[in-house]
Amino acid sequence: NITALPEGKAELYRIFVDLLCGGWDMAKGVKRNSDFGSALKLRVLMRLASTQHEAKARVGTNTWFRNIVKETAPVLLDSWESLLGDIVQDGMLSRNGSTFAFPHLSFQEYLAARDLADPGNSTRDAILFRYLDGDDWWSEVMGFYVALSKRPRDMERWLMEGIRTTERKSRRSSSEEIRRRAQGLREVLMQSSPGYVADVLVPN
Secondary structure, eight states: OOOSOOSSHHHHHHHHHHIIIIIHHHHHTOOOOOSSOHHHHHHHHHHHHHHHHHTTOSOEEHHHHHHHHHHHOGGGGGGHHHHHHHHHHHTSOEEETTEEEOSSHHHHHHHHHHHHTSTTOOOHHHHHHHHHTTOGGGHHHHHHHHHTOSOHHHHHHHHHHHHHHHHHHOSSOOHHHHHHHHHHHHHHHHHHSTTOOOOOOOOO
16 A cells, blocks of 8 residues: 655656556456556557657657557557557546547656666667757656666766767767756766765766
8 A cells, every 4th residue: 555655756657657557446446347467558658658759749649559569569469459448548548539648748758768778778878868968858758767777876877978978979068068967867866766875977
């Protein structure tokens, strides 16, 4: 049972998403007919959020959803419409004809961060570069991603490497701005990792 709100924003969203993907029905003792498990729905939603965010879109299309089912759960390709309907019923997406959206952009950002944290995702360096180089569209995603880390020292070293890379490659951002953005992520890391003694975030 949840007796108090969790301190971390990322943990709060994890609880919300788990509840909306089926846990809420379980908590209420409601058995709803569904052919799809919460783990499957979460995997599809993570890829969907990542795809939409990469496209800088707040609204997705049936074609996107179908392609993501084909990628993540090909055996269910013929049932993609039923899966989409189930997720809409959960409240994780709202549908409008052939398009849909997450209930709030922050859910898309959180789930995109979860997808970024997946070991099979190889885009995290590129996305960190975009953010440190001034792309605010990725601000909340990177904040969630850093907060989700269970290895704060490795995360901090990754941020330091990101500073070096961005300073070397950037054609528009000053070193001061790049480091200011990295410092903001470092502060998120400190807040989400109580007791962690940080390295000094000053790359050579």
